[in-house]
Each structure stands twice: as C-alpha cells, then as structure tokens.
Amino acid sequence: xxxxxxxxxxxxxxxxxxxxxxxxxxxxxxxxxxxxxxxxxxxxxxxxxxxxxxxxxxxxxxxxxxxxxxxxxxxxxxxxxxxxxxxxxxxxxxxxxxxxxxxxxxxxxxxxxxxxxxxxxxxxxxxxxxxxxxxxxxxxxxxxxxxxxxxxxxxxxxxxxxxxxxxxxxxxxxxxxxxxxxxxxxxxxxxxxxxxxxxxxxxxxxxxxxxxxxxxxxxxxxxxxxxxxxxxxxxxxxxxxxxxxxxxxxxxxxxxxxxxxxxxxxx
Numbered sequence: 001x002x003x004x005x006x007x008x009x010x011x012x013x014x015x016x017x018x019x020x021x022x023x024x025x026x027x028x029x030x031x032x033x034x035x036x037x038x039x040x041x042x043x044x045x046x047x048x049x050x051x052x053x054x055x056x057x058x059x060x061x062x063x064x065x066x067x068x069x070x071x072x073x074x075x076x077x078x079x080x081x082x083x084x085x086x087x088x089x090x091x092x093x094x095x096x097x098x099x100x101x102x103x104x105x106x107x108x109x110x111x112x113x114x115x116x117x118x119x120x121x122x123x124x125x126x127x128x129x130x131x132x133x134x135x136x137x138x139x140x141x142x143x144x145x146x147x148x149x150x151x152x153x154x155x156x157x158x159x160x161x162x163x164x165x166x167x168x169x170x171x172x173x174x175x176x177x178x179x180x181x182x183x184x185x186x187x188x189x190x191x192x193x194x195x196x197x198x199x200x201x202x203x204x205x206x207x208x209x210x211x212x213x214x215x216x217x218x219x220x221x222x223x224x225x226x227x228x229x230x231x232x233x234x235x236x237x238x239x240x241x242x243x244x245x246x247x248x249x250x251x252x253x254x255x256x257x258x259x260x261x262x263x264x265x266x267x
C-alpha cells in the first residue's frame with residue numbers, strides 16, 4: 001500500500017491532495033502545526049471520502065524545525081513503512097511592502113516555505129535513494145515565477161524552491177527518484193482568506209482580476225501530472241508562459257504591472 005506523507009496536510013491544497021490519495025487507497029500521514037485542524041482533517045477524510053481511520057496518521061510539527069519534522073516523519077515511517085510520496089505543502093504568506101515588513105516576518109516565510117521543505121525532503125530522501133524509488137512533490141507558487149509588489153519574502157522563498165527542485169531533480173533521477181515542483185495560482189484556501197486581508201492594494205491591482213482556482217482542481221492537476229512524470233507543473237496560460245519563457249515574458253508583465261500600479265495611484 002502506498003504511503004503518502006503530506007506536510008501542511010490539515011487544509012488547503014495539502015488536504016485536497018490527501019483526499020485524492022485516500023480515494024486511491026493510500027495510507028496517509030498528515031503533518032501540520034495544529035492538532036485540532038489535523039483531527040478535523042482526518043475526520044473529513046474518513047467521513048465524506050471513505051478512508052479508513054487506521055490508514056490515516058496525524059503528527060504535529062513545525063516544518064521550520066528540522067528536529068521536529070525529522071521526528072514526526074520518523075514516527076510516520078515506523079507506523080506505515082517507507083515514504084513512497086512526499087508532498088511539501090506547508091507554507092505561509094505575510095504580504096506587505098518590504099520597507100514596512102519586520103525582519104521576523106521575512107525570516108518566518110523563508111524558514112517555513114523554503115527551509116521547511118528542505119527539512120521534510122531531507123527526512124525521506126536518503127531512504128528513497130537507498131530503495132531507488134519514491135516521488136517528491138514540492139509546492140511552490142505562481143509567485144515563484146515573477147516578483148509581485150508586497151511579496152518580497154514570499155516570492156524569495158518560492159523562487160528558491162524552484163532552484164532547489166531543479167538541482168535535486170538532476171541528482172535524484174540517477175537514483176530512480178522523481179522530483180516535481182508545482183506552481184499553483186491563487187487557490188481557494190483558508191490561507192488565501194487570511195492573505196487577502198493583508199494584501200497591499202498595489203498587489204490587488206495586478207492579482208485581483210484573476211479568479212482563484214479551487215483546491216480540488218489544483219490537487220487534481222498535481223496528482224495527474226505527477227503520475228505522468230512531469231517535473232514542473234503550471235496552471236493556466238500565463239504561468240505556463242512564465243515557466244517556459246520567463247526571461248522573455250517577465251519584462252512585458254513587469255511593464256504592465258508598473259503601469260497598472262501607477263494608474264491606481266493616480267499618476
């Protein structure tokens with residue numbers, strides 16, 4: 001039976017992916033910071049989606065702590081066996097202009113989004129290499145493809161995930177391990193609701209016209225493209241262009257963003 005470990009599995013894209021894998025008969029290990037949310041997530045998987053309670057394990061851990069995530073994943077592996085698929089979905093976003101952003105906020109986004117992913121991968125990757133099998137699915141963001149006003153900390157952490165995934169893929173393919181990085185757009189999640197309360201108006205000007213995807217739609221595309229062996233997953237035409245032709249497309253988008261922000265300020 002496939003063992004899927006998902007960080008950030010208590011809500012959003014992580015929980016939507018858990019639902020898909022539960023429907024495919026996988027054993028699930030969900031890791032997040034809140035035990036209450038994890039228990040609620042497990043109940044949702046058992047009730048509407050028909051997963052067996054004994055095939056779901058929850059562990060509380062802060063992915064930013066290497067010791068915590070390593071211990072949590074060790075317990076999951078002890079219970080359900082080696083990790084076949086790791087999904088690193090845990091992440092935070094705290095938008096705001098860099099000049100007003102506390103250094104703690106910038107560092108928290110970096111440590112959770114980037115270091116948290118690295119910590120989780122480090123906990124399963126050596127065993128995948130030894131077994132010469134496994135899949136690592138890294139959730140970046142559309143903000144990992146282009147800089148956005150008010151998202152310096154978030155963009156920095158998500159851009160870094162792209163480079164990490166590319167380098168890791170080059171190493172992992174020699175060992176039979178698949179590495180995939182996904183770049184979701186705005187997605188209907190509890191985190192997006194919190195983010196919108198803090199999103200600067202300048203960012204809303206360039207981002208607010210695009211309708212968010214549902215978490216289920218994002219999860220479905222990720223799961224399907226992982227099966228197809230895709231190393232990079234893009235959502236929608238604009239993100240596909242950025243991913244494939246970023247250096248050519250970004251100057252035009254930056255020009256359009258700058259003009260839109262200037263107009264919103266009455267310039």
